[in-house]
Amino acid sequence: MSRSEFDLIARYFSELGFRREDVALGVGDDSALVDPPPGQRLAICTDTLVSGIHFPEDAPAESVGHKALAVNLSDLAAMGAEPAWATLSLTLPEPDEDWIAPFARGLGDLARYHRMSVVGGDLSRGPLSITVQAIGLVPPGRALRRSRASVGDAVLVSGTLGDAALGLRLWRRRAVSVASDASWLMERLHRPTARVSLGMALRDVATACIDVSDGLAADLDHLLAASGVGAVVDVDRLPLSDAGLRFGGGRSHWRTALTGGDDYELCFTVPRQRLHAVDAVASRVGVQLTRIGTVQPGKGLQLVRSDRTPVRLTDTGYRHFRN
Amino acid sequence: MSRSEFDLIARYFSELGFRREDVALGVGDDSALVDPPPGQRLAICTDTLVSGIHFPEDAPAESVGHKALAVNLSDLAAMGAEPAWATLSLTLPEPDEDWIAPFARGLGDLARYHRMSVVGGDLSRGPLSITVQAIGLVPPGRALRRSRASVGDAVLVSGTLGDAALGLRLWRRRAVSVASDASWLMERLHRPTARVSLGMALRDVATACIDVSDGLAADLDHLLAASGVGAVVDVDRLPLSDAGLRFGGGRSHWRTALTGGDDYELCFTVPRQRLHAVDAVASRVGVQLTRIGTVQPGKGLQLVRSDRTPVRLTDTGYRHFRN
Incomplete structure (x- = not known):
């Protein structure tokens, strides 16, 4: 894959999702920089989708993008957290723009809907898989945990x-x-x-x-x-x-x-x-x-x-x- | 892979790295919960290592664990950020305890050295690859960016x-x-x-x-x-x-x-x-x-x-x- 092909692909990840005001620096440097709002806890989760295991190999790219973020949003939802920022690591066999464009659209549309910024992206060559890490916000003491069910509930x-x-x-x-x-x-x-x-x-x-x-x-x-x-x-x-x-x-x-x-x-x-x-x-x-x-x-x-x-x-x- | 085999493997990820006081909830729920220190920006990065691409297929498991975190620490270092929390997504073909144990040790030892908590883990079946997402801390305005070099420097x-x-x-x-x-x-x-x-x-x-x-x-x-x-x-x-x-x-x-x-x-x-x-x-x-x-x-x-x-x-x- 030549440099120019890489740049072509990389631009799909440069501005995904909603542009939050608390993002001081988005995709493009060694790390993103964000300002967490005071008095909130961070809820942090990560989930990987592997082609052929977590989605059918012939699943539409747009829905793979949607699902890669949705499964992480679901983890934040289960904590009662409000989505804020996400990073995306995409491993794919070939730089196929016909696949990347709808993939990025599916993920980006869902991020925008939830007013979430995708602040980091990493692109690797290898068998198709997607890892998203999501960070949400929840006031201290108000997160939903698995461990607090009581008899009679x-x-x-x-x-x-x-x-x-x-x-x-x-x-x-x-x-x-x-x-x-x-x-x-x-x-x-x-x-x-x-x-x-x-x-x-x-x-x-x-x-x-x-x-x-x-x-x-x-x-x-x-x-x-x-x-x-x-x-x-x-x-x-x-x-x-x-x-x-x-x-x-x-x-x-x-x-x-x-x-x-x-x-x-x-x-x-x-x-x-x-x-x-x-x-x-x-x-x-x-x-x-x-x-x-x-x-x-x-x-x-x-x-x-x-x-x-x-x-x-x-x-x-x-x-x-x-x- | 049976449930008990999975539990065996999962326990390697339950307490990796340093136990930071700002971690309210670690691995084991839908998300981790952490309290960001006031007045600090978050530096967020992610990097994937794919077997055969980013490390030789026969690389020692302990060094794969080390390197998976080190490449992310290097991204935080390049921003001048202090490492705080990380999540780990591991995709591997088989639940091989002889591989997981040294892998976890390599990653965990390096996390502990940098006083970093591994707060989230995800384990999937598939071709061997590791995605780490790392979050660091840096005071506003003091992060090192790529974009501020001047003529004469x-x-x-x-x-x-x-x-x-x-x-x-x-x-x-x-x-x-x-x-x-x-x-x-x-x-x-x-x-x-x-x-x-x-x-x-x-x-x-x-x-x-x-x-x-x-x-x-x-x-x-x-x-x-x-x-x-x-x-x-x-x-x-x-x-x-x-x-x-x-x-x-x-x-x-x-x-x-x-x-x-x-x-x-x-x-x-x-x-x-x-x-x-x-x-x-x-x-x-x-x-x-x-x-x-x-x-x-x-x-x-x-x-x-x-x-x-x-x-x-x-x-x-x-x-x-x-x-």
Whole structure:
């Protein structure tokens, strides 16, 4: 790759996202310089997407850019943090401008939407993968952690579950569908919505929170372990989309809803006495919030049907090393 | 990879580096939480190392861990920033504990040396690569940028140049040498020293600064372009190590010193009236500083021998896409 080709590519990263006033120096020097607002904590996270592992190799570049940032925004959302700055490390086999341009657009559009500046970029040659690191802001003492759920708290989840897993099935079948349901499910896979406003609105409502990246069962299990409690979840109350019900085999879709990854909804706990605030939050941020269970003593996740019959999952998903 | 194998691996990342008091929440939640000290700017950078591109595939794991952090510390050093927090994204083909343990030790030891906390970790399956993002602190207005060199400033460089490029040649030849010179050169390749103390000491001395990651000619060229000036450099003044002279063909080693990457020295400019401060900085931080040229009007880098004969380079190296 010649210098001029490199410069051509690099300019796509020179001004990505929103131009925040607290950015003293953006992309182009050895480091960026930013002025953190006084009295705020920094929430710092990082997530890598590897081609063929975290997204299909033939995923549209624009949605890969969107998703690379969205999965990090989802981590900030789960802390109740407000997005501020991000850095991007892109490793790609060839300097392909036809791929980079839509990739940068997908990432940049989402950054702008959340008023986030992309302040650093690194471009390497190698197998396609993207690492984003995101920094958000949250007032001290108001961040949502995984570890503060208490016995008796209600367990809630945002949006609907299992859509992205179905979207992946449809994508792999190369379902070029005119059905808007199928397109919607594939959109849920490729262009997840990070629940940023919801996370911030839950700061004084939820006791614990996690984002659903690896499947509700696995992620809720992390939250319960961190809090030293158990929970019972009614699988018949899991929020399923109409498209999910249609393509996922009707009500038996709950298994996918529990184990399918990539939904990027928030799962959180709320004390009974604060449950009244949940409806107000839901209508304020425009996201459906569903109560699916209750925190109980002990450990681990207990699953029941609505008639209280216990059910078991053989596959609860696992974090990071996915196929 | 089973859950228990994953947990085994993940614990290597749970407490890496120094335990800073400003870290409110480290690895293990959706984001880390840190309290930035008031009145400091954040310097933010990120760099990826891809196996086979940025380090030999058979490089020792411990030195890969060291280098993954060192290249980022070098970017902070070039800004005059003090290292504070880092995140680590590791992508690796297999959960190999025999590789992870020394990798984590190499990275963690260097972080501890610089009193830096590794607050976030992400582990993915895929071709081996490591992305570190580092955050440092620098008082407003005192960061070193690339863009402030002025005509008449002296051009200086720290340490010696071309050692890592020779180290790579020796490594590729599988030179299992008892010669301590050869070992030292390979050490310069695998375990570069980021000039963190030097960068901080140059805050009120240098007008512009860059780290030498891609070769002095290429990196100084970036600094000159950002400052809108040119420079003349006397290639006979380039600082060469004894080991470099011995293995690099004597004085003709200057070509390697100009174009070889991975030295991670600092190249910086100092106004004539502040040159007296340079010796004090050199002895305070214990690093050799060599004046190699002068900033002049125009643009680009002009190379001369000590008798003022002009010389040319055919290969000035290029950033990022290396072989």
